[in-house]
Amino acid sequence: MIYSRQEDNRYNKDMMIEEEKFLKEQIGTKNPFKVPEGYFDHLADTLMERVKEQPLAPICTIEMPFYRKTHFWFSAAAVALVLGVSGLFYLNNDATTIDESELIASQESVSGDMYFDEAADYVMLDNTDIYACLMNE
């Protein structure tokens, strides 16, 4: 009789389940080991005493990615450019009048975006940053 590979795999899996079931029924999975009384109560203190005897690990520093280092200056340059072009356009175009309140609103919106970007940078901590904070506490 020719068995397909799939049937063969299923047969092997069934056999394993049977054998695993046999072990779990016959012996069980109970932890057969025990520890001296109160061992876990003092374990962390004992371990920390041993650890404190060791030299300090070099402080881990997290290198900030280039885009995050320069992000603020790129944003600032973009805002300055937009304001500069808008100003030139306003001065050179007498026919077009811009309502002052609109200009203030647009500036507030731009500075609001900048603030949002900076805040987002702080909030977007990844795993590495979190672990680094924990380790450097």
Added chain:
Amino acid sequence: MHQGFEIMVRQYSEQLYWRIRRIVLTHEDANDILQNTFIKAWTHLNEFHGESSLLTWLSRIAINESLDFIRREKKHAMASTDDADMGVANQLMADEYFDGDAVEAELQEAIAQLPDVQRTVFTLRYYDEMKYSEISRITGTTEGALKASYHIAVKKISEFFHRHD
């Protein structure tokens, strides 16, 4: 820095102790290896970059330390015959920190005869019911290879019991 490390020690020491104990079997050895694990973690803290969870990273150190210990013990046992004739099951039954019956001691003897990877995957899966994906992150072995190792380990242990029936 000590404070952050202490939080980690308090959170994971018990869990790691049991993972080590199931591989090395005796309390004294498990206690020594657990201390070495945290000292190694402390002195290599700069190598942890958060790619895996802290527990996975610590488990990797703990299991490597345990397997190194077992390899050293095997070499030592080959050189001397002090406890070699006694057998693992008998040694455990005489151990004041072993709480199991004769069948459970036999299971530990069968596990102790397995090669490193089979022994590790069997203890993590059988007692902790750990997922293969997590065992893979700890051991650096593929899930497929781990499934095959577990299958072979279960088969060998079943055969061990059928032989001793």
